[in-house]
Amino acid sequence: MPENNDNFDKYTPFFSASSSQLFLQKCYTQEKIAEAEIKSYDNCYPFIYHLEHAKTYYNQAAIAPLSIQPILTFYGFAQLLKACLLTIDPNYPESTSMLAHGVTTRKKKKQQYEFLKDEVKTQKNGLFTCIAEKLFHIKHLEGEKFSMGTLMKEIPDMQNFTWSISKKNFVALLPCSNGFQLPSTILDSYQMSSSRLEEFLKAKTNQIYSISEAPGTLHLKTEGVPIHNATSPIRYNLAEGQFMLSLNKDSSAFSLPELLIHYLISYNLSIIARYETEWWAELMKTMPNDDYPCIVQFLKISQAKVPFLIFEWIKSERFHN
Template sequence: MMNHPTIWNSFSNFYSASRTQIYLNKCYRSINDPTADKNSYENCYPFIYYLEHGQTYYTQAKIAPLSIQPVLMFYGFTQLLKACVLTSDPHYPENTGVLAHGVTTRKRKKQQYEFLQDEVKIQKNGLYMHALDKVFGIKQIENERYTMKSLLTEIPELYESHHYLFGKKSYKTLQLHNNRYQLSPSILDTYQMTANRFKEHLESKTKLNISITESELLEMEIDQKLLFNKHAPIRYHLFDKNFMLSLTKSSECSTLPEVMLHYLLLYNLSMICRYETEWWSELLKTMPNEDYPLILQFLSITQEKIPFLIYQWLTSERFSTQ
C-alpha cells in the first residue's frame, strides 16, 4: 500500500503534458472518439490542473484544523473526480448542468439533530450522476436518498468501529488462499441464503463469474482479478490490504462504487461545516454520541483512500471498465 506522500508522488507521473496527451489519446480512442488527437491535445493541461488543484486541497487538509478539513477534502476530491470524468468525456464540462455537485441536503437541521440519521438526496443532473455514468458506467441508481449511517456502514476501514459502537458486524474478510477467497460458512446464515443462492446474489451484484465450493470453509473462485473500484459489495480495506465482503445485503448503497460513497459523506460534512457552525463546533468540543468517533475516523480514512482509489482507477482500471 502506498502511504499519503507516496501516492501523490505517483500522481506526478501525469505532470508531463506530452505523456498525458498520449494517455488521454488512448482514453479517447477506447471510447471511439473520432477527434481523439485534437481532444487529447486540448485536454492535457485541464487534466493536469485538476490533479494539481486536487493535490493542493488535500495537502492543506492534512495540516488544517479538523473543523475545516471536510471543505478542503471535498473540493480536492471533486477536482480528482473531474480528472477521471475528463478521461471518458472529452467535452467535459459541456454545459453548466454538470458543474453542480448533484446532491442536496436538508436546508436546516432539526433540533436533536444526529448526523447518522441525516440524509442526502441525489439530483438527476450534476457531477454526481455524470461521474457515475462516465467513470463507473452506472446510468441509474436504485435509490435517490441515503442516510449517513448507511453510507458509513459501507466503508470497510470502519468495520471494527461499527462493531464496537453498534454491536453489529458490517464486513467479513475474504482470505486469499491458493487463488481462492475463503469465508466462514456462517456467511450463508448472515445472508440467509443457500450456497447457490449466495453465488447468484454475488454474481448479480459484482458482475463476476463465481464458483463456490462448500467444505470446512466456503471457497470462492473468481474468474478475474478483483478491482478496487468495481466489484461492490466487495471492497478493499486500505490498511489491512484485504478485500472484504459487505454484510449489509439489503442496504440501499451496498453496490455503489466506494468513491461515490465518500463523495456523499464529504459533501454533507462540508455543508455542515460551512452552514451549521454551531452544531459542528459543539460536536467537536463535546463529543456527545457516536457521530463524533465515526466522523473523526472517516475523515482520517478518506484523506488516504480517495487519492489511492482515484490513482488506481486512472492507471490500472481505466481501461478495464469499458
C-alpha cells in the same frame, strides 16, 4: 495506512504534459473519440491542473484544523473526479448543469440533530450523476436517499473502529488458489445456501463465481480478480490490504461503488462545515455522541483512500469497463 502527504506520489508521472497527452490520447482512442490526438493536446494541461489542485487541497487538509478539513477534502475530491471525467469526455463540462454537485442535503434541525441519521438525496444533474453514469455506468439514481450511517457501514476501513453501530459489517476474503476463502458462517449471515449465495454474488458483482464447501470454510473460485472500483459489495480495505465482502445485503448502498459513498458523505460534511457553523463548532467542543469520532475517522480514511481508489481507476480499471 499511508500518510496523507504520500497519497499523490503515484500521480507524479502525470505531472508532465507529454506523458499526460499520450495518456489522454490512449483514453480517447479507446472511447473511439474523433480527433483523439488533437483533443489530448487540448486537455493535457487542464488534466494536470485538476490533479495539481487536488493535491494541494488534500495536502492542506492533512495539516488543517478539523473545522475546515471537510471543505478542503471535498474540494480535492471534486478535482480528482473532474480529472477522471476528462479522460472519458474531452468536452467536459458541456453544460453548466454538470458543474452542480448533484446532491442535496436536508435542512438541519438545531435540536437533537444526529449526523449518522442525516440523509442526502441524489439529483438528476451534476457531478455525482456524471460520475455514476460515466465511470460506473449506473443510471436512474435520481431521487435516491441515503443516510450517513448506512453509507459509513459500507466502508470496510470503518470496521477497524468501534462505534455505535457495533454489528460486524464485513468479512475478509482470504486469498487462496484460484480465488478466496470465506468462513462458512457467511451462509448464516446471508441466510442462504451456498448455491444461492453463488447466484446472488454473480448477480451483484457481474463476475462468475463458483462456491465449494469444506468444514467451516467456503472456497470462492473466480476467473477474474476483484477490482477496487466495482459496482459490487466486494470492497477493498486499504488499512488491511485485502478485499472484503459486505454483510449488509439489505442495505440501499450494498452495491454502490465506494467512491460514490465517499462523495455523498464528503459532500454532506462540507456543507455542514460551511453552513452549520453552530452545530459543527459545538460538536467539536462537546463531543456528545458517536458523531464526532465517526466523522474524524471517516476524514482520516477518506483522505488516504479516495486518491488511492481514483488512481487505481485512472491507471488501469478505466480501460477494463
